[in-house]
Amino acid sequence: MPDWFTHSLVGWITGKTTKMDIGLVVIGSLIPDLVKINLAFTWLSIDHQNFFDPIHTPVGAFIIGFIIALFFTNVKKAFIALGVGITTHFVLDFFLVHVSGGMKLLFPFSWEKWQYYLIQSDDYRMTIVAIAVALLIYVVYWYYNKQGRRATDKS
């Protein structure tokens, strides 16, 4: 996995540029890594027998997204924003390098793992690029908003 900060920044960038609800896209971008709850069980020496693995599959993550969306008035809109966030997570994880395996994209219909070996998970340059792009987008939006306010004030 890339780190959570990179995932959340890519979620922020996606939400900002697509004009979706940024908060929901960012939360969605972290949903598949709820699977890390298994670390707590491992730490407590409780054998979880890969019980939580489906959370890091598209079907599991989208189900969790749908459950979260039920707590919003507009379920459809919330689910779409969360779904976009979830998708950014899997797109980023898809490009990670592993010696074998990858993500079970078609679980539960297939246990086959998919991966496009491109970026090593410990590569911090990915985070730097994400921070740079997020800052650039923030500055561009800030500048255009400022210009827009000036134009409104003049008129």
Next chain:
Amino acid sequence: MRYRRFMLGFFLVSVLFFLMCYSSLEHDNKDPDMEYILENFEDYNNTWISFGGKVEALDESGQEITVRLSEPPYLSINVGTEGLKENPQDGDIVEVLGILDGKNHVTAEEMLISEQWKHDLIYVRSIPAIPFALYIFFRRWKFNRKTFRFERRVRDA
């Protein structure tokens, strides 16, 4: 309407729970972990396996390393590295793909190496994401305990 949402939520939680049980029950057959592989060594002898762990020791010839598994049963596995381009060092985090050719021995065909500090940095970099995500989310949304829904904050509505 609220009842309908509750039923839908209950259904989705049930489906997720079912998928988790399925994963747990079928994992050993479809995607066995190291604990299962080592327990059933005869079935997996001379087959390709992959695992991750931390390099604990290097032998003097440089053609054998000892890797402590990062998953149960957390045993040490001897890994033959002859013919590999990679040069793992003591303390490195490695992913190994190779052939299990002994109760406690794997001949590596491929290895991915991550220095310990780089590996730890993944977790350090992850920490800011939690306050970042919570701030971004709760800046726009608040939870209404009466309706049991998230609502947009007034300045955003």
